[in-house]
Amino acid sequence: MIVIFLVSVNKALDLPIKWTILYVACLTFLYVKIYFLAMINKVCVLGAGSTKYGKLDEGIVEIALNASKEAISSAGITPKDIQAGYISNVFGVADKQVHMAPVIMSNLGIPYVPGLTIESACGSGSVMLREAYANIAAGFYDCVLSLGVEKVTHVGTLQSTTLFSYCSDFFYEGGSGASFPGLFATIARSYMNTFKATEEDLAHVAVKNHENGLLNPKAHVRKKITVDDVLNSPMVASPLKLYDCCPFSDGASAVILCNEEFAKKSGRQYVEIIGSGRGASPAAVQGREDITTIPSTIAAAKQAYAMAGITPKDIDFAEVHDCFTIAEIIDIEDLGFFPKGTAASAVTEGATRRNGAIPINPSGGLKSKGHPIGATGVGQVVEVFEQFTGNAKDRTIKDAEIALTHNFGATGASAAVHIFKKVK
Ligand SMILES: CC(C)(COP(=O)(O)OP(=O)(O)OC[C@H]1O[C@@H](n2cnc3c(N)ncnc32)[C@H](O)[C@@H]1OP(=O)(O)O)[C@@H](O)C(=O)NCCC(=O)NCCS
Helix, strand or coil, X not given: CHHXXXXXXXXHHCCCHHHHHHHXXXXXXXXHHHHHXXXXXXXXXXXXXXXXXXXXCCCHHHHHHHHHHXXXXXXXXXXXHCCEEEEECCCHHHHCCCCHHHXXXXXXXXXXXXXXXXXXCECHXXXXXXXXXXXXXXXXXXXXXXXXXXXXXXXXXXXXXHHHHCCCCCCCCHHHCCCHHHHHHHHHHXXXXXXXXXXXXHHHHHHHHHHHHCCCCCXXXXXXXXXXXXXXXXXXXXXXXXXXXXXXXXXXXXXXXXXXXXXXXXXXXXXXXXXXXXXXXXXXXXXXXXXXXXXXXXXXXXXXXXXXXXXXXXXXXXXXXXXXXXXXXXXXXXXXXXXXCCHHHHHHCCCCCCCCCCCECCCCHHHHCCCCCCCXXXXXXXXXXXXXXXXXXXXXXXXXXXXXXXXXXXXXXXXXXXXXXXXX
């Protein structure tokens, strides 16, 4: 079109042909330059490692190093191949260590490699992963360590609840006595009233995630439970009972991210990240128009699906943020797996079990696997890597090729969604 236009202008103005050739050459050069500038590198997960989640005796640095070393060995690289470290952590202060990144890099024997510590409450892991992803996609690095870690159980439930409340909009929420169980109880009441969901429906989420967690040797709460066990467990914040809540956990998870060329050269199995999205919601629950949905999840998912060029129907399984049973029900609607108001009954009918239409949280999720908040978003990626590299054993989702991870901070003030493809 442009060439035809230029030729006609040239003819009309009776200009020499060499001018047309010059115009076309300049335009082609500009087009090629813009095309390459807009192109992003493919990003892959080359290795993954995780500690057990639960009450751990080791200190925060040791926990972090154990997961990192496992990921490095799983990727078949040495620390010297790592060009940057991305570390998600929220309450390092509880174990007397903030500024985690340089400490981890130094302990890995690469003190001159730059590291960055990222905090985004319970969503820290996925938000950090997104930054690591973006830096490889943009071509700044070929290979990075992406690590999440948390250590809180030694301070006890009371102190942990207080610390965690600092992740809410403290003026309106934590500072006014609204802990996270209390905030999610409010969300649960609203959802149950609006869509006629029941406490039994919520209990089915816990039963299913405990069933999956039982197959995960690294899960925190490995215990088979029934709907009655959930309904009869101690009340925490009505209608949420003990088994509707995730536990406080320690733990670390790490993945090695690299560009496609690096992954191919390694000759090892790897997983490709084909979509990445981030979203935000008003920090306080009271600032939202509708509390039966989480806007940050919807925004992040929309971006990730668009980037991957797929729809929710193409996802074979998902690891989602089930800090409380109600959260999983809302997540799977916001992610587009079920129409609004229908997920509770779908869960009760078994649609989200390992052999269901869309398996959710085969790892056991936050509910059973545990929730060491800085590590959670990375732990979800570890599960995808294990699933796609033949290491998920009895948890394996048959014939799965595309998976999604979803992780949010606080009541969903921040969120990130990633989509992964198995590379054969
Ligand atoms: C649910 C909760 C109040 C329980 O705290 P607690 O009563 O002090 O629990 P304890 O740590 O004393 O554990 C008591 C028992 O219950 C078990 N347990 C604790 N939390 C559990 C949970 N969420 N699910 C299942 N079992 C749990 C423990 O393993 C322990 O069992 P044991 O006696 O057989 O060892 C606490 O875990 C909690 O507040 N969770 C939510 C954390 C949170 O808000 N995270 C951020 C999300 S946004």
